[in-house]
Amino acid sequence: MKGKGPFGSTLFERKQFFPVWNPVIVEGEYLVFNEYPFEPSLAFQDKFVSISSIQNIDLNHGPPTLLVNKELIGFPASQKEEIIQISFEYNIPVNRRPFIWNSILEPFLDQEFSEEENQRTYQFLLNYGLSRDEVDAWRHLVGAQMMKYNFDTMLWDWTDLNIFDMLAAMRPKYNQTQFKMLYEVAMEIALLSPIEPE
DSSP states (O other): OOOOTTTOHHHHHHHHOOOOOOOOOTTTTTTEEOOOTTSSSHHSSSEEEEGGOOEEEEEESSSEEEEEETTEEOOEEEHHHHHHHHHHTTTBEEOOOOOHHHTTTTTGGSSSSHHHHHHHHHHHTTTOOOHHHHHHHHHHHHHHHHHHHIITTTTOOOOOHHHHHHHHHHHHTSOHHHHHHHHHHHHHTTTSSSSOOO
């Protein structure tokens, strides 16, 4: 296909890389997700997510996340205050979750890391059960797409690539079945870390 980027991305891929995060609507006891960007998600399959099913909220990631049925569901950062209000009304814990995927994706940021910093990252991930070989395998799997995502699009993110960035990058590469499998395993990895109170 025409329109190849420096890292080999096609015009089709670059159009698919950035999902649209539509506003979440509060409707009674439900949050309504219209056209959630990731098809395997509960928020796509059944756009009505019961507020009572939200186990905790993490406001420290971009986008912030809700934990529902072993899945992190993102919502627009512009609605942080609205979600905080819901957490008060329904007594939903607001927690901080360590940055597992952000650490796995460090090599694809627009910056360089020292060997000492790399070793610290490997140790951090090992603390949550991911061996160096496992981390390297994941980096190998997603690496080409992440380079296309961050550099061919001129995003040039140098601070933070997360699970949703990775999923957006891999979405154009995989068919529906493959992407569903990736999504499920990616969520398992994201939830390896225990939550920390705010």
